[in-house]
Amino acid sequence: MPELPEVEVIRRGLAPRLVGRRFLAVRMGSRRLRQASSPEDLSRWLQGRLLKHLRRRGKYLVFLLEGGVTLLIHLGMTGRLLLGAPIREKDHIHVVFTLEGGLTLAFQDVRRFGQVLVFPPGRAPTPLQQVGREPFSRRATAAWLAEQARGRCRPIKNFLLDGRLLAGLGNIYACEILFAAGLHPATPAGELSLEEWERVLKETRRILRRAIRLGGTTVNDFLNSQGETGLFQTVLNVYGRAGEPCRRCGAVIARLVQAGRATFFCPRCQPLKPLSRSTF
DNA sequence: CACCCCACCTGCGTGC
DNA sequence: TGCACGCAGGTGGGGT
Numbered sequence: 001m002p003e004l005p006e007v008e009v010i011r012r013g014l015a016p017r018l019v020g021r022r023f024l025a026v027r028m029g030s031r032r033l034r035q036a037s038s039p040e041d042l043s044r045w046l047q048g049r050l051l052k053h054l055r056r057r058g059k060y061l062v063f064l065l066e067g068g069v070t071l072l073i074h075l076g077m078t079g080r081l082l083l084g085a086p087i088r089e090k091d092h093i094h095v096v097f098t099l100e101g102g103l104t105l106a107f108q109d110v111r112r113f114g115q116v117l118v119f120p121p122g123r124a125p126t127p128l129q130q131v132g133r134e135p136f137s138r139r140a141t142a143a144w145l146a147e148q149a150r151g152r153c154r155p156i157k158n159f160l161l162d163g164r165l166l167a168g169l170g171n172i173y174a175c176e177i178l179f180a181a182g183l184h185p186a187t188p189a190g191e192l193s194l195e196e197w198e199r200v201l202k203e204t205r206r207i208l209r210r211a212i213r214l215g216g217t218t219v220n221d222f223l224n225s226q227g228e229t230g231l232f233q234t235v236l237n238v239y240g241r242a243g244e245p246c247r248r249c250g251a252v253i254a255r256l257v258q259a260g261r262a263t264f265f266c267p268r269c270q271p272l273k274p275l276s277r278s279t280f
Numbered sequence: 281c282a283c284c285c286c287a288c289c290t291g292c293g294t295g296c
Numbered sequence: 297t298g299c300a301c302g303c304a305g306g307t308g309g310g311g312t
Contacts (some may be wrong), residue, residue, distance in 0.1 A: 003305060034288065034307080039284085077305055078290080111289045130308090163307080170305055219305065220292090239305095244284060259284060262303085278298075280307060287312080294301085 004135070004168025005211035006222050006230065007059050010081055012212075013055045013225035014061075018099060021063070022050050023238040027100040033078060033094060035115040037151045045069045045118045046097070062153035072128070082106045083225045088259030099117025110221075132167040135204050140166060142197035149197075156192065157185035160200075169204070172217055174255045175239045177204050177263045184272040185256070186262045191273070196238030210235075238264040269277060 001009070023046040025177060028039040053064040061081070063071035073081065074084065083105060095107040095116050106168045133140045148165055149156075160166065160174040169177070178185050178201035183196065192200070216222055216230030219240060224228060237247055242255035242264055251268035 006305080016291075039293095074306080076289095076307080079306095109305095110291070111304090113288065115307090127307095152282075158283080161306095172299075172305060217305080283312090285309105287309090291304090292312090293303090296298105296300090 002079065002216070002222060003170035003173050003233070004190065005037060005173070005208055007061060007075065007168070008212050009216045009224050009270065010075075011054055011061055013058045014105070017103065017225075018051050018063075018105065019054055020051065021100040021103065023097055023099055024048070027096045027098075029094045031094060031112060031118060033109065033122035034113050035074075035117060036095075037116065037118045037194035040168075042095075042116070042118050045120055046071065051099075057128050057134070058163055058271060059170070060128060060131065060246065062125070062128070070119040070125045071126050072115065072117045072119070073107065074115040074127070076109060076115070078111045078113060079107065079109040080221075080223050081225055082108060082223070082227055106253065121164060130164055132163055132165045134167055135169070135208060137200075140201065142194055142201050145197045145201065146192065146194050147191060152190040153188045155186045155258055156183055156189045156200075157263050159189035160204075161259070161261070166204070168208070171261055171263075172219065172236070172239045173204075173207060176237060177208050179238045179266060179270060180207060180234055182270055183271045185258060185265050186225075187273060207279060238266060240264065 025047050026042045028086060049065040049067060049069055051063055051065055055062040055064065059074060061073045085230060092110045093106045093108045097105040097144055149159060157174055157178060160169050160177065181199045211217060211232040212233040215224060217232040218229035219233055238253055241253045244253050244254055246266040249266065249268045253264055254267050256263050
């Protein structure tokens, strides 16, 4: 479910409520998550500690606690972090954190692809080492992207989905970015010109910023920390719109499958380039 | 090394 | 009504 904008929306909702408070208790359900620390470790390292910062790296939420303890939460496909006692849907809640002032934070995850991992002082949060460059950072440049893509044949769509390169993009935003950049999703990454990489990066930033401003995309079940839906789904140009007319040119939006995932694009706004000279 | 498939889960919509 | 199937925002292990 949540890509960079959704995770960032959640982070911004949680930070003012949680930062500066202590974790008092952690309760865990019995069903396994894809990756989770034991209830004992979570309690041992969180209990009584003050939350100093709440950051985001890619699609991870990074809770920095006093004494060098780090809590990582990844929402997988269907994860939610809900503030306050969830009234309606008490199902699929796997972890409940209690903080000072009676505040509760519930981790809900229907499909259980999420991760809740605690790292003691001195132990690096290893999953973050796989996370690529932040799209908004100065280190993410068109030249760097071109360099990473040099000689690569994989489609640009799959390249954008590789979180070890550019962090935080998922299926929805990868599709929307390529539409905005006017690039066919099957274009080999290595064939993009520097000018095209500049366009990709510019559109990536513009779309992510706008999605954050609109509270994320609720295609199916995304909710922010207050239990509210996003609005970006109302301005999607291609994702989930196969068979519908392109908002820009009227052509029928197409769907194809790349690396096992659906890709949506406009065949007229995103034409396949003729093969470059370098391939004879 | 580069790249893809598939498993990991549950729920929902569709078509028979 | 019931059942089988396909599909869904992510990740990473294992295979080609």
